[in-house]
Amino acid sequence: MNKKILSVKDLEVTFKNGHESFTAVKNVSFDIYEGESFALVGESGSGKTTIGRTIIRINPATKGDIYFQDKKISGVIAKELDTYVIRNIQMIFQDPMASLNERATIDYIVSEGLYNFNLFKDENERRDKVFKALNDVGLLEEHAERYPHEFSGGQRQRICIARVLAMEPKFIIADEPISALDVSIRAQVLNLLRDLKQERGLSYLFIAHDLTVVRYFADRIAVIHQGELKELAETEELFARPLHPYTRSLLSAVPMPDPDVEKNKTLLVYDQSMHDYSVDKPSWREVFPGHFVLANEKEAAEYGKMYA
Amino acid sequence: MSEEKTPILQVKDLVVKFRVRNKELTAIRSVSLDLYDGETLAIVGESGSGKTVLTKTFTGMLETNGRIPAGRIEFEGRNLLDIKTDKDWEAIRGAKIATVFQDPMTSLNPLKKIGVQITEVIEKHQKLPKEEAKKIALTLMEKVGIKDVGKRFYDYPFQYSGGMRQRIVIAIALACKPRILICDEPTTALDVTIQAQILDLIRFLQKEYGFTTIYITHDLGVVANVADRVAVMYAGQIVEYGSVREIFYDPRHPYTWALISSLPTLARKNEPLFAIPGTPPTLFNEIKGDAFAPRNHYALNIDFEEEPPFFQVSPTHFAKTWLLDSKAPAADPPEAVKLMRKKGKIYAEKLAEASK
Numbered sequence: 001m002n003k004k005i006l007s008v009k010d011l012e013v014t015f016k017n018g019h020e021s022f023t024a025v026k027n028v029s030f031d032i033y034e035g036e037s038f039a040l041v042g043e044s045g046s047g048k049t050t051i052g053r054t055i056i057r058i059n060p061a062t063k064g065d066i067y068f069q070d071k072k073i074s075g076v077i078a079k080e081l082d083t084y085v086i087r088n089i090q091m092i093f094q095d096p097m098a099s100l101n102e103r104a105t106i107d108y109i110v111s112e113g114l115y116n117f118n119l120f121k122d123e124n125e126r127r128d129k130v131f132k133a134l135n136d137v138g139l140l141e142e143h144a145e146r147y148p149h150e151f152s153g154g155q156r157q158r159i160c161i162a163r164v165l166a167m168e169p170k171f172i173i174a175d176e177p178i179s180a181l182d183v184s185i186r187a188q189v190l191n192l193l194r195d196l197k198q199e200r201g202l203s204y205l206f207i208a209h210d211l212t213v214v215r216y217f218a219d220r221i222a223v224i225h226q227g228e229l230k231e232l233a234e235t236e237e238l239f240a241r242p243l244h245p246y247t248r249s250l251l252s253a254v255p256m257p258d259p260d261v262e263k264n265k266t267l268l269v270y271d272q273s274m275h276d277y278s279v280d281k282p283s284w285r286e287v288f289p290g291h292f293v294l295a296n297e298k299e300a301a302e303y304g305k306m307y308a
Numbered sequence: 309m310s311e312e313k314t315p316i317l318q319v320k321d322l323v324v325k326f327r328v329r330n331k332e333l334t335a336i337r338s339v340s341l342d343l344y345d346g347e348t349l350a351i352v353g354e355s356g357s358g359k360t361v362l363t364k365t366f367t368g369m370l371e372t373n374g375r376i377p378a379g380r381i382e383f384e385g386r387n388l389l390d391i392k393t394d395k396d397w398e399a400i401r402g403a404k405i406a407t408v409f410q411d412p413m414t415s416l417n418p419l420k421k422i423g424v425q426i427t428e429v430i431e432k433h434q435k436l437p438k439e440e441a442k443k444i445a446l447t448l449m450e451k452v453g454i455k456d457v458g459k460r461f462y463d464y465p466f467q468y469s470g471g472m473r474q475r476i477v478i479a480i481a482l483a484c485k486p487r488i489l490i491c492d493e494p495t496t497a498l499d500v501t502i503q504a505q506i507l508d509l510i511r512f513l514q515k516e517y518g519f520t521t522i523y524i525t526h527d528l529g530v531v532a533n534v535a536d537r538v539a540v541m542y543a544g545q546i547v548e549y550g551s552v553r554e555i556f557y558d559p560r561h562p563y564t565w566a567l568i569s570s571l572p573t574l575a576r577k578n579e580p581l582f583a584i585p586g587t588p589p590t591l592f593n594e595i596k597g598d599a600f601a602p603r604n605h606y607a608l609n610i611d612f613e614e615e616p617p618f619f620q621v622s623p624t625h626f627a628k629t630w631l632l633d634s635k636a637p638a639a640d641p642p643e644a645v646k647l648m649r650k651k652g653k654i655y656a657e658k659l660a661e662a663s664k
Contacts, residue, residue, distance in 0.1 A: 043499040044470075152587060182354045183526050187570040187583035194580070209500060212529070216572035216581070235577075253504040255529025257571050258648075259552045260655040262532040267504050 002034040005069060005171055005203045006055065012063035013050050024050045025227045028064075029284070032171075037197060037204040039218035039235075041211060041250070047227040048207045052173045055205065056091050057082070068171070087117060090169040094176040096156035100148040106159055107144040110134065113167045133162040137192060154185030161192060175207045190217060211254045215239060223247045225270075229284070233291040243293045243303040246270045275299070316487060316520050317343040317366065322379030324361055324370065324544075333591045335361045335374070337544040337599075343488070343520060350523040350531040350552070352567070353541035356588060359524045362541070363490045365389075367405050368397040403433050406481035410493040412473035416465040422449075423461035426480055433484045448479040451516070453509060471502035475509065485517060492524045507533055528571060532556060537624070540564050543589055543599035550625030557652025559645060560619075560627040562606045569644040582642065598630065606631060606639050 013025040025047040032038040040048040053059045055066055057073065066074040073085050093099040100109055110130045113119070120126040131141045137158040148156060157177060164172060174193065178186040194217065196202055208214050214221055215235055222232040223246065231244040242248045249270035256262050275282070280296035287293050287303050295303060324336035336358050343349055351359045364370050366381060368391060381388040384404070391397055409415045417425060426445040430436060436444070442461075449457040452475040465473055474494060481489060491510065495503035507530065514521055523534055531538055532552065539549040540563065548561040559565055568574070569582035586603040589595055598604070601611035610616075610630050619632035631639050641649075 043501065183528075183567065184354055184570055184584040187572075187581040190572065191580045191583055211500075212571070212573045216575055216577065249501060253501040255500075255504070255507075255527065255533045257528035257532050257556065257568070257573060258651065259532040259535075259556050260652075262529065267508065270501070 002036070004031050004067075005034045005036075006205070007031040007067045008051070008055070008064070009067070010064035011051065011054065011061055011066065011074075013047070013054055013059055014062040023062075023227060025054070028224070028227075028229050030222055030229065030232060032203055032205060034203055035197070035201045036219050037206055037217055039206040039208060039214040039221045040224055041208055041214055041221055042224035043209060043250075045226075046224045048224050049175055051224075052091065052175050052205060052207050056089055056173060057085060083117065087113075087119075087167055088170045089173065090164040090167055090171075091173040091175060092157075092160050092164055092177045095180045096153055096160050097180070099160055100156060102148055104147075105144065106134070106139075106146055106148070109148070109159060110144070110163045110166050113163065117167075119167075129166055133166040136165055136196070137162045138188075152185075153181050154188055157181060157185075157189050158192065161189075161196075165196070169202070171203045171205070173205045173207070176209070177206075178213065179208070179210070186213075193217070211251065212256075223250065228294060229292075231291075231293045233288075237288070237291055241288070241291070241307045243287060243291070243306065244295070245274060313344045315342040316345040316383070318380075318382040319343075319362075320380040320382070322362070322365065322381065323377050324358075324365060325375055325377060326371070327373045327375075328592075331592050334594075335544055335591060336365075337591075337595070338379070339544075339546055341539060341546060341549075343522065344537075346518060346520055347536045348514070348521040348523065348534050350525060350535035350538045351541060352525060352528065352531055352538060354526060354588065356591075357541040358544040359541050360492055363407070363492065363522060363524060366488070366490065367401040367407060368394070369401070369407075402429070402481075402486070403484045404486055405488040405490065406484065406486040407490040407492060408474070408477050408481050408494045411497050412470060412477045413465070415477050416473060418465050421462055421464055422468065422476055426476070426483060429480050429483045444483070445479075448483060449476070451482075451513065452476070452479045453505075454479075470498055471506065474498060474502075474506055478506075478510065478513070482513060482517060482519075486519055488520045488522065489514075490522045490524070493526075494523075495530065496525070496527070503530070510534070528556075528567065529573075540567070543595065544591055545599065545628070547600070547629070548627040550621065550627075553652065554622060554625040557648050557655075558621070558625070559641075559648075560621055560625075560632060561600075561629045562604045562631065562639075563600045564627075565606075565641055565645050566603075568648060569642045571644070574644040574647060582644070598628075608636060 009029050011025055011028040012023060014021050014023045028051060040051060042048045050059060054061050061074040065072055068085060071081060107130055110133055111126055114126055114129060120129060130144055134141060134143060139158055178189050181189060197204065206218055218235050220234050221238050223230045225246045231247045242251055249268040252265060252268040277296060280298055282294050282296045284292055285295055285300045287300055293303060319339060319341040322336055322339045326333045326335055339362060353359045365376060376389055423445060426448060427441040430441040430444050446457050446461060454460050454475060495506050498506060525531060535552045538552050538555040539546045542563045548564050559568060566584045570584060572581060575581050584603055589599050597613050598611040598616055601607040608630050616628050616630045618626045618628050620626055630636055
């Protein structure tokens, strides 16, 4: 295994509103290695986006720590480290229609980060960096003078990716980067992200709800439900031997483009009350090598025998 | 699929044009379609292919800048396009043909109680007194799987989750016992587990009430789940239609091939996904030949010159591509399509064995 690039330890995020508080993320721990694409999969409200936003320091962590390249980046950190984090961890958002400034040219949008951190010597170097980033995502130099509304959804998402690439980050958080795109365009953006990973050894945190996309893109998958990780395994392992009932219900719900399979499938419904955690408390256990699941002792023993 | 095939609705050579910024755009370029009683038809295509516009013409809901210069829509012995006023449309829209839209938050009134929103539809269309309308509304809410209906009747939309709201929208759509239910991306805004429940619900209600369903979607997984028949749309035209097994296991149009090839489910890891090059044509200009030709690896010279007719593949399966012409060279379909063909054959053999 490679070096760890990011580790999240016992993360808890609580939102407060007056006297009410809501814990969106609890007890979440995982590591992401260099050159790896790690996926967080869950439904809306599961806390997956909150984790991404906490890593990039938009939301503060209530408890727990986040380490980037072995340096602690959660809580109060030095200004230089903050700058370093902003440069090296970049985020791609879901909706390319909402995440670009409509009144700025593509040239400005892509170079905004460069301006903020003075990442260029002179105007020529800045232009070169912008053109290079645009070329990298398959756009042309002449596009730099245009405005976002002149582009289609897929092209806009490329602009978002170009803006991220201009910063030369080491780690990219992609929050549902293709959900808002049309089917035929999705493949283009997925291919682009995949090529960038292979060419530059970038690491990804890929946040998604669509397991078919994740299966294609991710090396490892963590399944999150109501703020807690339920299961974590290598991609094919997770699909071959899903253990947690929530993972299994999620897999059964994904519509497969295969009518004979789809018309004969049985839908599994997850009901939390099926767990009896009154005495035997659940913990994070490694049932198979590298395959973790949240379970108590009795369940873990059952899971171990499930695929025997 | 129903064996006796009586069309409930017939579209003939429909053309829809929109006036946008003083230019005219042809959104539907001569579409013909039969909808059979009791079936579930899925219309697939990318955004802008015209799938929503097509079904909007069934309920007279085209935007005011749209017009229909040619075609007929036959339903219950009359041409729906003869209906001129909104008042006359009310006998059809909601009553005979109802629509469930994508976003349940925008199709419900946030200021009105859920119960009121259901009963007012019943009162209006069926001319029933309040008390009876309420009774029907409560039954409908139970039918769509709302628990504790007595209390939930008085809740507001914001007190419902996305999936529950979509259930209410379905209840409202069914309040007048429509003959056709149009589901326009009914689950796109929902989570996968909720999506699966809603699809199941619609299937269950279809059995119970016996309506005909049209699904509009771009998700081939959903299509595989719900559809009896599939129509694939591209640039304002239907380019291929057939039974769901024919479209998935034996597609013939290169655009259908491209759609199936771009699915991540069928791709091998570490190999690039198939991406359709380019973008759909602009519908402001007249399209010469096959609209998909510029993006099509399989395009023949004639595709750029002349529009292909429909070729018959089986009694139920038609595709609009020159590749099926007897003079066309044999085309080698993409790997993903071959894989699907193989799968289809294996299932067919299993089925044949099981029936023995």
